[in-house]
Amino acid sequence: MKRVLVVGSGAGGAAAARELQGRFQVTVLEAGSEFRPFTTSLRVPEHAKRAGLLFDPREISLLFPAMRVHMTGEGMAVVRARGTGGTTTIATANALRQDQHFRELGIDLSQAFSELEKSIPISADHGHLWRPATKRCFSTCMTMKLDPFPTPKMGRFENCRNCGRCVLGCPFGIKWDSREFLREAVARGARLETGAEVESVVTSGGEAMGVMARHGLKRSFHPADLVILAAGGLGTPRILVNSGIEVEPRLFVDPVLCVAARHPEAGQNREIPMPFIVQRRGYIVSPYFDHLSSFFNRTWKQPFRDIFSLMIKLADTPRGHVEGRSIRKSLTPEDHDVLSEAVGLCTDIHSSMGIPGDKVFLGTVNAGHPGGMLPFTPAEARTLHHGRLPGNVYVADSSLFPDSLGNPPMLTIMALAITISRRIDCDQL
Numbered sequence: 184m185k186r187v188l189v190v191g192s193g194a195g196g197a198a199a200a201r202e203l204q205g206r207f208q209v210t211v212l213e214a215g216s217e218f219r220p221f222t223t224s225l226r227v228p229e230h231a232k233r234a235g236l237l238f239d240p241r242e243i244s245l246l247f248p249a250m251r252v253h254m255t256g257e258g259m260a261v262v263r264a265r266g267t268g269g270t271t272t273i274a275t276a277n278a279l280r281q282d283q284h285f286r287e288l289g290i291d292l293s294q295a296f297s298e299l300e301k302s303i304p305i306s307a308d309h310g311h312l313w314r315p316a317t318k319r320c321f322s323t324c325m326t327m328k329l330d331p332f333p334t335p336k337m338g339r340f341e342n343c344r345n346c347g348r349c350v351l352g353c354p355f356g357i358k359w360d361s362r363e364f365l366r367e368a369v370a371r372g373a374r375l376e377t378g379a380e381v382e383s384v385v386t387s388g389g390e391a392m393g394v395m396a397r398h399g400l401k402r403s404f405h406p407a408d409l410v411i412l413a414a415g416g417l418g419t420p421r422i423l424v425n426s427g428i429e430v431e432p433r434l435f436v437d438p439v440l441c442v443a444a445r446h447p448e449a450g451q452n453r454e455i456p457m458p459f460i461v462q463r464r465g466y467i468v469s470p471y472f473d474h475l476s477s478f479f480n481r482t483w484k485q486p487f488r489d490i491f492s493l494m495i496k497l498a499d500t501p502r503g504h505v506e507g508r509s510i511r512k513s514l515t516p517e518d519h520d521v522l523s524e525a526v527g528l529c530t531d532i533h534s535s536m537g538i539p540g541d542k543v544f545l546g547t548v549n550a551g552h553p554g555g556m557l558p559f560t561p562a563e564a565r566t567l568h569h570g571r572l573p574g575n576v577y578v579a580d581s582s583l584f585p586d587s588l589g590n591p592p593m594l595t596i597m598a599l600a601i602t603i604s605r606r607i608d609c610d611q612l
């Protein structure tokens with residue numbers, strides 16, 4: 184059987200591995216180790232912050248090794264997870280179809296979406312978990328004619344403990360993440376190698392022979408007939424550049440800014456994040472207690488149960504680059520204009536809930552949806568294979584997105600990875 188290496192086990196990698204195992208012998212190479220949620224009491228980071236020990240978001244990996252933060256020159260914290268399940272393990276489990284850019288290119292993901300919606304438990308029936316402040320906020324948004332809708336979420340939320348720790352990894356196995364697809368692939372014979380950080384694709388005569396990977400201090404060659412790169416919107420461009428394949432300086436990250444205020448006993452820090460969404464042109468707004476800001480931002484003060492925060496997630500201009508370990512990304516004047524409009528809207532929502540505008544405070548700008556550095560164009564719509572890649576190398580993650588979504592991308596990344604995997608003809612390799 185032909186051998187395929189899938190690089191990364193997040194949304195794209197796990198979906199591709201599950202799809203390809205059987206037709207191929209799959210090996211998943213994952214840089215991180217087995218994912219473990221952060222189960223320590225939140226009092227520990229709270230004490231550490233009070234003692235002045237937490238001041239840089241990058242320190243998060245000392246507390247929670249799976250979570251990695253890169254700071255851009257402009258002070259934006261770009262967050263991802265490293266380990267089995269990739270960033271899906273720290274996601275808030277929102278499941279939205281966001282394929283408008285692919286439809287415009289003539290790429291149809293609808294079959295894969297339907298199948299995903301059958302194999303993953305997805306439901307917006309979690310109103311029983313909403314605290315009074317969230318219910319009030321939803322009614323306020325309705326009154327303001329903002330068309331809020333309960334967020335479809337992946338998982339078995341009927342058993343959710345409403346602990347509010349989704350972004351730290353669910354300690355109770357309620358929320359779905361891509362380790363479920365990974366386990367299915369492994370149960371059907373796929374191999375999983377953790378601690379294997381792929382550096383480059385090794386080619387000869389225009390075809391990939393395999394990849395070079397680092398295992399601690401050791402480097403080794405992994406042969407393959409087919410290579411699927413799904414190391415995420417930051418990891419995949421690094422591998423491509425190391426392999427001499429050109430990428431585009433079109434990095435987007437979907438920046439997040441929280442607009443918070445004190446609403447006594449809101450309890451949002453112990454509630455499912457992003458229970459509902461308001462869609463606006465160029466951004467979304469959703470209730471979200473920002474643990475990163477509570478750990479590192481000095482304007483976020485105790486008691487945290489009194490903070491009620493609205494997240495803005497921006498569809499930023501695709502302009503930025505990954506260079507080695509550093510990320511070059513800054514917001515354009517247009518991005519800042521949209522962000523100001525969104526801050527104004529969130530301030531209005533707080534005001535309508537009885538909190539004056541001068542009492543709101545902001546969180547730390549962070550981002551967790553990188554992509555866009557090998558964007559699909561109409562030229563790839565038929566083959567789903569990017570012309571810059573060797574014939575037997577495919578990308579299956581958000582690097583292929585032509586534009587930022589400003590919306591949860593996970594379901595769309597998986598639909599894309601499945602559709603691409605199906606298009607690969609085993610006999611033509």
Ligand SMILES: Cc1cc2nc3c(=O)[nH]c(=O)nc-3n(C[C@H](O)[C@H](O)[C@H](O)COP(=O)(O)OP(=O)(O)OC[C@H]3O[C@@H](n4cnc5c(N)ncnc54)[C@H](O)[C@@H]3O)c2cc1C
Nearest residue numbers: 191193194195214269270275276277381415418551591593
């Ligand atoms: C806090 C947070 C909350 C989020 N919530 C949501 C949400 O509710 N809904 C939603 O749709 N999206 C959400 N997202 C975004 C979503 O999680 C990501 O967009 C998605 O997981 C990206 O999938 P991916 O396969 O491209 O990359 P990832 O899931 O990041 O997976 C990449 C994998 O590749 C591995 N890797 C990287 N480099 C290498 C290498 N060189 N060699 C081998 N392995 C490598 C990584 O360790 C990782 O496991 C959230 C993101 C964050 C940060």
Ligand code: SF4
Nearest residue numbers: 343344346347349353
């Ligand atoms: S809020 Fe629910 S899904 Fe999120 S971490 Fe807690 S138990 Fe898990």
